[in-house]
Amino acid sequence: MAGFRSLAYQVRDARNDRALRRHSLRRCLERFAPYGHRATWWHLCDRHGIAPEDRGADPLRLVAALEELEDARGVWLEYERQFAERRRREKHHGLRRPEWAWGDSGDAVVRCADPGVRPEGTLGEVLRRLIHALESEPGTACPVCGDTELQWPQVPALCPWQGIHSWDGPVCAGCGIVVPRPALADTPTAGAA
Numbered sequence: 001m002a003g004f005r006s007l008a009y010q011v012r013d014a015r016n017d018r019a020l021r022r023h024s025l026r027r028c029l030e031r032f033a034p035y036g037h038r039a040t041w042w043h044l045c046d047r048h049g050i051a052p053e054d055r056g057a058d059p060l061r062l063v064a065a066l067e068e069l070e071d072a073r074g075v076w077l078e079y080e081r082q083f084a085e086r087r088r089r090e091k092h093h094g095l096r097r098p099e100w101a102w103g104d105s106g107d108a109v110v111r112c113a114d115p116g117v118r119p120e121g122t123l124g125e126v127l128r129r130l131i132h133a134l135e136s137e138p139g140t141a142c143p144v145c146g147d148t149e150l151q152w153p154q155v156p157a158l159c160p161w162q163g164i165h166s167w168d169g170p171v172c173a174g175c176g177i178v179v180p181r182p183a184l185a186d187t188p189t190a191g192a193a
Helices: 004-012 018-031 037-048 059-092 123-135
Strands: none
Touching: 004 018, 004 059, 018 037, 018 059, 037 059, 059 123
């Protein structure tokens, strides 16, 4: 199975036909998709003028989209490195449970509740804003766009396993992300409208 860098090489390789280059970019999203796969793809398509279903997309646009994705991945990998370093220090000093931690891997770290509603700006900018908010004191607004209208999802009474998890939070009305609970000062423990 090809890794992110090998797929990125295929996107840049001018010897590959356009369909393979586009397919390789889509496969990069299997390795790193900060908004989730569909929302990240739509974001890249919108920002770089690629039709989502165009199998023969302009290679220059594909490379520009890849560069934006690589920048965001670089931000994420640097954050992970710093987080691991900090956790080693904390464990050395006896702190066994972090105050907060990201979900698993780099998949959907800035999850969008609706793939059609995404934050403004590049993926890297959005990740930087979220990381900054999580490393600062908790606030009352969305850490990405600053909107204060946050809507908690309804938890179905018949489906207790679909409740709000420790990382889930309200959906921002401004940019559509699911705001991580650790970024908010006062967070209810159950969904409320």
